[in-house]
Amino acid sequence: MNVRITGTGSALPDKILTNADIEKLVDTTDEWITTRTGIKERHIAADGEYTSTFAAEAARKALEMAAVNPEEIDLIILSTVTPDFPFPSTACIVQDMLGAVNATVFDLSAACSGFIFGLSVAEKYIRSGSAKKVLVIGAEVLSRIVDWKDRNTCVLFGDGAGAVVLEASDGGHSLLSTHTFSNGSYWNLLYQPGSGSRNPASDRRTFDDKLLYITMEGNDVFKHAVRAMEEASLKALAANSISSEEISLLIPHQANRRIIDATAKRLGVESDRLFINLHNYGNTSSASIPIALDEVNRKGLLKVDNKLLLVAFGGGFTYGSAVINW
Ligand code: COA
Numbered sequence: 001m002n003v004r005i006t007g008t009g010s011a012l013p014d015k016i017l018t019n020a021d022i023e024k025l026v027d028t029t030d031e032w033i034t035t036r037t038g039i040k041e042r043h044i045a046a047d048g049e050y051t052s053t054f055a056a057e058a059a060r061k062a063l064e065m066a067a068v069n070p071e072e073i074d075l076i077i078l079s080t081v082t083p084d085f086p087f088p089s090t091a092c093i094v095q096d097m098l099g100a101v102n103a104t105v106f107d108l109s110a111a112c113s114g115f116i117f118g119l120s121v122a123e124k125y126i127r128s129g130s131a132k133k134v135l136v137i138g139a140e141v142l143s144r145i146v147d148w149k150d151r152n153t154c155v156l157f158g159d160g161a162g163a164v165v166l167e168a169s170d171g172g173h174s175l176l177s178t179h180t181f182s183n184g185s186y187w188n189l190l191y192q193p194g195s196g197s198r199n200p201a202s203d204r205r206t207f208d209d210k211l212l213y214i215t216m217e218g219n220d221v222f223k224h225a226v227r228a229m230e231e232a233s234l235k236a237l238a239a240n241s242i243s244s245e246e247i248s249l250l251i252p253h254q255a256n257r258r259i260i261d262a263t264a265k266r267l268g269v270e271s272d273r274l275f276i277n278l279h280n281y282g283n284t285s286s287a288s289i290p291i292a293l294d295e296v297n298r299k300g301l302l303k304v305d306n307k308l309l310l311v312a313f314g315g316g317f318t319y320g321s322a323v324i325n326w
Helices: 019-023 030-037 051-066 090-098 111-127 184-189 204-208 218-239 257-267 285-298
Strands: 002-011 016-018 041-043 075-079 104-108 133-141 159-169 174-182 249-252 307-314 318-325
Touching: 002 051, 002 111, 002 285, 016 019, 019 030, 030 257, 041 159, 051 090, 051 133, 051 159, 051 285, 075 090, 075 111, 090 104, 090 133, 104 111, 111 133, 111 159, 111 174, 111 285, 111 307, 111 318, 133 285, 159 285, 174 218, 184 218, 218 257, 218 307, 218 318, 249 257, 249 285, 285 307
Parallel strands: 075 104, 075 133, 249 307
Antiparallel strands: 002 159, 002 174, 016 041, 133 159, 174 318, 307 318
16 A cells, blocks of 8 residues: 655744844854854744644644545644653644544654655554554644753744645655654763653742753764764665655755754755755644655655655654655
């Protein structure tokens, strides 16, 4: 059974925070942020907007493009590290918002690689005959777990969501492969120390010691990200017996311009086959790849039989890749 992507959607908060705005919050400059990260602005959720708000909007757009009713969906996989609540899953809230009454739904936690992990799980459900129509969503409101007084991290992240509809198919364009990898030995290089069972939110110390915010060893994460994205990409190319010259478009996780450029260089992918939009959105974690995919799709940049390579890296560490024949 083949797996087709029949719809894409994305949703972003209206509120934009530029580098100039961040200059007023912490000791930084537009020049530093631009040269070190490539980011110019990011979208930030307003009061009353949650991860489910953007997840449901992105999903509705993907369903509309696929011409699929919410009741037809068998499975919703929602990747996030910023759920509305620790439980129930944000996927349950989105199921209710969409009226996807026949779906099995759950959240998936693989940080910035979560969308690729979600695609991989969805692919297996469809290929095994367990589901026919699946929504995979990456959605984040990272602005709520960022310390807006810490210049090392607050410049990097943004909010938003992206979604795809996957359908079982006897032919047509396909999800050719997915590969997922994990290396738990580095879990403490990029994580949120507080709010779980080790440092519960109910403990005053968790709040006082700022444990509710993203903690990151930026330099180490950078080096691992480049190596891991190269490895995941090469595995994907080898599995499909294709060379990097045959890739029409590389869509990497949008974390840092320099990580993206280094990965593309190692793979021999020139800038005209590399998609970058992080200057507009910052790092939206598991939402970054589906937002990018929706952007290129709606701009009409994808042609039938184009081969897309998606590759991600994130906290855990987790990493993964997917090849799509559009
Ligand atoms: N504005 C100005 N200066 C800043 C700054 C900011 N926003 N953030 C950090 N600095 C300073 C540091 O304090 C440091 O100063 P010091 O030398 O006086 O101590 C200096 O800039 C250099 O810091 P360094 O960490 O070496 O910079 P870098 O070139 O590694 O860039 C990151 C920092 C965070 C941009 C980079 O490491 C990175 O992107 N890492 C990967 C992060 C990531 O993508 N995480 C998500 C993965 S999914």
